[in-house]
Amino acid sequence: MGSNSIFEDDVEIIRDADLFTEEHTPEKILCRDDVMQDYVNALKPVYKGRPPRNAFLYGDTGVGKTAATKYLLRELEGDIRERNADRGPDEQRTFTHVRINCQNIAPSDGTASSYQVAIALVNEFRDDQIASTGYASREVYSMLYEELDEIGGTVLIVLDEVDRVGESDTLLYDLPRARDIGYVEDTRIGLIGISNDYTFRSNLSPKVRDTLCETEIKFPAYSADELEEIIAARANNALHDETYDKEVLSLCAALAMRNSSGSARRAMDLLKQAAEHAENVGNMPIKPSDVYAAKEELDYGDMVESIIDQDQHKQLIIDAVARLETDGRTPVRTKAIHAIYEQLASAAGDDPLSQRGMYNHLTRLDMLGFLQSFQNNEGLRGGQYNTYELSEALTVRQVEDAIDSSELPTADVELDLDSILVRAGLSED
Ligand SMILES: Nc1ncnc2c1ncn2[C@@H]1O[C@H](COP(=O)(O)OP(=O)(O)OP(=O)(O)O)[C@@H](O)[C@H]1O
Numbered sequence: 001m002g003s004n005s006i007f008e009d010d011v012e013i014i015r016d017a018d019l020f021t022e023e024h025t026p027e028k029i030l031c032r033d034d035v036m037q038d039y040v041n042a043l044k045p046v047y048k049g050r051p052p053r054n055a056f057l058y059g060d061t062g063v064g065k066t067a068a069t070k071y072l073l074r075e076l077e078g079d080i081r082e083r084n085a086d087r088g089p090d091e092q093r094t095f096t097h098v099r100i101n102c103q104n105i106a107p108s109d110g111t112a113s114s115y116q117v118a119i120a121l122v123n124e125f126r127d128d129q130i131a132s133t134g135y136a137s138r139e140v141y142s143m144l145y146e147e148l149d150e151i152g153g154t155v156l157i158v159l160d161e162v163d164r165v166g167e168s169d170t171l172l173y174d175l176p177r178a179r180d181i182g183y184v185e186d187t188r189i190g191l192i193g194i195s196n197d198y199t200f201r202s203n204l205s206p207k208v209r210d211t212l213c214e215t216e217i218k219f220p221a222y223s224a225d226e227l228e229e230i231i232a233a234r235a236n237n238a239l240h241d242e243t244y245d246k247e248v249l250s251l252c253a254a255l256a257m258r259n260s261s262g263s264a265r266r267a268m269d270l271l272k273q274a275a276e277h278a279e280n281v282g283n284m285p286i287k288p289s290d291v292y293a294a295k296e297e298l299d300y301g302d303m304v305e306s307i308i309d310q311d312q313h314k315q316l317i318i319d320a321v322a323r324l325e326t327d328g329r330t331p332v333r334t335k336a337i338h339a340i341y342e343q344l345a346s347a348a349g350d351d352p353l354s355q356r357g358m359y360n361h362l363t364r365l366d367m368l369g370f371l372q373s374f375q376n377n378e379g380l381r382g383g384q385y386n387t388y389e390l391s392e393a394l395t396v397r398q399v400e401d402a403i404d405s406s407e408l409p410t411a412d413v414e415l416d417l418d419s420i421l422v423r424a425g426l427s428e429d
């Protein structure tokens with residue numbers, strides 16, 4: 001029967017792993033009736049061949065903004081196609097949509113410019129791709145409007161994670177007005193912006209806000225029951241029958257509710273990871289212990305991710321503390337951290353910050369929960385000082401994983417801590 005491959009597990013729980021991927025658009029959007037009705041209303045003009053409305057969608061991470069958008073665009077496209085099939089050539093409606101995830105075109109620690117978004121859009125429409133640099137802004141915008149004009153009909157442009165567009169005025173202001181301004185002749189352009197950053201809306205200039213936020217749709221967080229319903233529907237298709245029970249689904253929902261503020265993505269990830277864990281250890285059906293193991297694994301990855309999100313100075317400081325910790329020297333004083341940090345920064349080709357400059361980052365890392373600080377008091381002569389170690393939530397291995405993934409050149413740098421500390425006048429003896 002079964003193969004003898006070392007990759008084979010004794011139990012198989014996952015039936016269709018694709019259903020757990022970010023690209024997958026669910027067959028149905030559950031528990032979102034009110035929101036979906038608002039969204040459908042906002043899109044109706046497109047179906048009816050009227051000027052499209054712009055919309056702004058907001059809500060916390062994992063509450064279905066992207067999924068609902070992909071779902072409705074697919075429906076809209078299908079329904080317009082069906083409608084066209086019944087009509088004569090004069091009554092055909094042309095509908096096109098593109099979705100850009102602005103996060104993907106923004107640098108990891110910054111925002112994408114209107115220029116970069118315009119390039120990404122041009123490349124969505126063209127077969128022969130253009131390079132991301134080397135064109136004058138004017139050239140790029142005129143290429144974009146040329147493409148849009150050629151398409152005709154209604155074009156909906158979805159800018160997902162639109163908060164990752166900085167100085168967004170040029171595009172966010174011009175696109176919805178392109179026809180009025182005369183950039184395009186026939187094409188009607190609608191803009192949909194999606195964001196989980198609540199401050200983004202209020203930071204928009206009033207003229208952009210008025211257009212983009214013509215329709216505002218708020219996606220509230222899910223309740224634990226709703227999360228359970230959503231992952232139950234997914235499990236039904238993605239997992240084999242009788243490989244899980246209600247207790248496991250409730251637990252995934254409860255953990256996503258408690259630790260990830262009602263994110264369906266988290267609930268889904270917990271279920272998938274628990275299923276994989278169960279397959280690896282041979283549990284059938286999935287046990288609560290598999291879910292807890294999944295939670296550990298996801299938390300581990302989150303922490304690594306959040307180190308990767310820090311700027312390079314902070315990463316190097318964390319790296320310095322981790323090296324001192326490996327050597328059994330933590331909790332350790334600022335001066336020693338600085339001595340190690342300085343070496344790492346030079347190795348990374350950075351200008352090292354002064355001890356005072358580094359100290360600001362250090363206190364910030366303490367506040368963010370990467371490091372833990374202790375206050376020491378050595379009386380009149382020693383004075384007061386702080387010492388630091390990695391926080392309890394963080395292990396040296398996580399730091400190493402993060403430094404590896406950030407492709408910092410310091411990953412391979414070996415330091416002789418002893419001699420560095422001696423040179424800095426910090427010898428123990
Ligand atoms: N109502 C729902 N019904 C079915 N699946 C859902 C629903 N809401 C969310 N999901 C699923 O949960 C996951 C996260 O949803 P989605 O990607 O839409 O979140 P988001 O609001 O766009 O989050 P972010 O702000 O982080 O981009 C996806 O796998 C999606 O398919």
Ligand SMILES: [Mg+2]
Binds near residue numbers: 065066067160
């Ligand atoms: Mg999204």
